Amino acid sequence: MSELDSSSQKVNQWIDDHHDEIVGFLQELIRIPSVTPWFQPAAEESREADVQTVIGKRMQALGAEVKRWEPNAQELAEYEGRPGYYADHLFEGRPNQAAVLKGSGEGRSMLLTGHVDVVPAGSGWTVEPFSGDRKDGVIYGRGTVDMKGGIAAMVMAVEAVVKAGYRLKGDVTVGTVVDEEAGGMGTLDFVDKGYRADACILTEPTNMKLAPLCRGILWGKLTIPGRSGHIELPQGDWREGGAVDAVALARVFMDHFDRLNADWRVRKVHPYLPIPCQLYIAQVNAGEYPTAFANKVELVFDAQYLPREKDEMGLGGKVKAEIEEFINQVAMTEPWLREHPPVLEWLIDADCGETPVEHPFVQSVLNDMELSGLPRTIEGACAHTDIGWFETLGIPSVVIGAGNPRLAHQNDEHISEEDLIKLTKLISNVLIHWCEIQ
Incomplete structure (x- = not known):
């Protein structure tokens, strides 16, 4: 020195x-x-x-x-x-x-x-x-x-x-x-x-x-709809008025997010960053009563993006589009969600x-x-x-x-x-x- x-x-x-x-x-x-x-x-x-x-x-x-x-x-x-x-x-x-x-x-x-x-x-x-x-x-x-x-x-x-x-x-x-x-x-x-x-x-x-x-940071809130009903009683098919458990559907999304993260761990890396970009669930808000299936579930998440992924406005628009398409694909795997799609709200995009x-x-x-x-x-x-x-x-x-x-x-x-x-x-x-x- x-x-x-x-x-x-x-x-x-x-x-x-x-x-x-x-x-x-x-x-x-x-x-x-x-x-x-x-x-x-x-x-x-x-x-x-x-x-x-x-x-x-x-x-x-x-x-x-x-x-x-x-x-x-x-x-x-x-x-x-x-x-x-x-x-x-x-x-x-x-x-x-x-x-x-x-x-x-x-x-x-x-x-x-x-x-x-x-x-x-x-x-x-x-x-x-x-x-x-x-x-x-x-x-x-x-x-x-x-x-x-x-x-x-x-x-x-x-x-x-x-x-x-x-x-x-x-x-x-x-x-x-x-x-x-x-x-x-x-x-x-x-x-x-x-x-x-x-x-x-x-x-x-x-x-x-x-x-x-x-890294850039995205906060999003995914609202997954269900249909409430008495949790202790038989419900039958949702097409005939039966309940739909939004918690069970939320688990589907969380399992698929694990799959997304496995892909991101390979693609979204940087030589000067110790960890890859990931999408993590930070909050789970669900349910109204102990005796009712959840009418909806809110998954609040944090996702990161790299400088090379910035859009023309200097923000994470490209990564937002990627996450939106992924959520749409998951929704298409569930008959209820095909007719009652989840709603994604973007909360923060920090450059x-x-x-x-x-x-x-x-x-x-x-x-x-x-x-x-x-x-x-x-x-x-x-x-x-x-x-x-x-x-x-x-x-x-x-x-x-x-x-x-x-x-x-x-x-x-x-x-x-x-x-x-x-x-x-x-x-x-x-x-x-x-x-x-x-």
Whole structure:
């Protein structure tokens, strides 16, 4: 491994000297319960704006120009049918924010971005979920890995460069958005406002592996009709008014989905992804009474797709069509369903993106990982991230962040202080070498 240059050494030393301050900044962010309103009662207030205030003040103190605004679905109506657009999403009190630190000129620009919304705490915690507890070198709380740890690292990396006495040549934008946990409309609005850069880093958790791609995600709800009837009595043929057990029909679909997944395990793979794309049932909603056959069953599922499968709108239309045809074929095997077809409703289509590993920016980040003492490990993000729009606009983009992504949305979500500091140092090194110092 090559040695760090003197500027990186000096910045890294500042980070080491301010370890507790970096941890404290993350704790401050965690203690603000910025739960996305789509997953909590309407009476509960989302505090995404309070998180933006804390970030904005810190960036303003470094000399950044900070702008905040609330997205507006009506103003984004031209994007209907494109990634991230949802006509019914509301943003009162939920601002996006861009903090731009101007460089001295003639340097490449950088966008550091992430989302400030988190999912609800849920149950089963052994610590208070919004306390930011610090125990034995570990910080606990909702959003530590997804993704306030990444936001804290990006902000403190910029601060480390400035406080160590350096000015970058290229501009750095810290873009923090809302609504990622509900489909990504915050990022759509952010790019609509014209924010661009020569490269982008999104600090979602990756266990410090470099992800130059993420998968697209489809949520669907398949409603399978039946006909209720007394479960304890003989029913006879459905053509003569007998009951039809929707649960039994749901089992038929689930068995066929297993067959679909076996095919996808061969076809829908990527050299930088550890698992293939699959269609998984996440929710089964059925039945009205213990004494009646189910009148219908709802199967809510999650299916993934690869960047190479995107349609002309940048979404998963091709994979949707594939799933729809498969469901129609299964329905044709059942006489009842031929006359009473199931109904498929698409709930979410979250886009994806990929930057080639050979791209100079990806190689630059890999070099900085090596300089920072990290292995040059490439592994794509299996879940959705917000890099799709940036990649679509021609901005080379990668995802890299501290913490185990499997801890996202779990109780006792946590991140180690060691990983937080490693990420802060890595981002500062990328800024020094990509944007260059004056």
